[in-house]
Amino acid sequence: MNKQQKKIQKQNEKLKIQSQDNDSQQNIEDIIHDKNDFICPICLNYIVAAVSLKCGHTFCEICLHEYLLYFKGCHICNDNMRKSKFAYCYLLDQMIHEFIKSHHPEELKTYEMDKIKNKEWRKKKQVSSIDVGQQIDVRDPNFVWNVGTIKRLKISQEASKIKYLVIHYEGKSDKHDEEIAENSPRFAALGFYTSRNDIPKYYKQTKNPFLKNLLYIECMDPNDNQFNQQFFIEDNSSESE
Incomplete structure (x- = not known):
């Protein structure tokens, strides 16, 4: 094979690689062309700070945390979300940003503002320091937010x-x-959660003397904005001092 033939072969290989790259890019665009793929099922806007559950459904980070205050089941399949670990989908966040930028640039400003709101929400929620004796908001096993005190720190073995x-x-x-x-x-x-009056809280039962040592939860119905659901916490779950 002479030099000219080698040169032609290299050019053909280069063109083949470029063609494959273009095909791959086209396939990606074909896959993600549908806006509905990137819409949060709860707020019906673009997903911001995507979080996926074990069942495979994905939501905005804030939407999911707010939804969990009232409901156990996934908004889509009713799978128990409270037993599911969250998985943050950073790649999906990038895909959504690129999709909006390429296909709906007029919506990019609103999306960026929503990202800023999420960042501010995280900052307000974050516990700035950890010290023994410090009080913070803590979500208990019943998914009710309480004021908790850090008694001590422990390092795993x-x-x-x-x-x-x-x-x-x-x-x-x-x-x-x-x-x-x-x-x-x-x-x-x-105070991030415990100062709110629109989420489930514990109250002492005082009307019934047989239940005076128990706590009960009042749950707001998000649909009509009123506290209309009440249920007791068993002795072995939430006994009052």
Whole structure:
């Protein structure tokens, strides 16, 4: 094979690679051309800070956290979300941004504003420092937000050396104290949730003397904005001091 033939062969290989790249790009565009693929089923806007559940459905981070305050089941399939680990989908976030930029540039400004709102929400929710004796908002196993006090810090014996916080729930006996990983989404800055009046809370039962040592939860119905659901927490779950 002479030099000219080698040169032609290299050019053909280069063109073949470029053609494959173009085909791949076209396939990607064909896959993601539908706007509905990137819409949050809860707010019906573009997904911001995408979070996927074990069932495979994806929502905005804020939408999912708010939805979990009232409901156990996935908004789409009713699978128990409260037993599911969250998976943040950073690649999907990038795809949504590129899709809007390429196909709906007129909506990019609104999307960017929603991203800023999500960033501010995270900043307000974040616990700025961890100290023994500090009070923070803590989500208990019943998915109710409480004021909790950090009793002590504990380092796991595993190779990962995960730091745990030993939490005491205000208004509950010590037997309900929990060890929760420091990076758990169950923590929030003091008052972030517990200062709200529109989410489930514990109340002491005072009307019935046989239930005076129990707590009960009032749950707001998001559809009519009124507290119309009440249910008791069993002794072994939420006993009052």
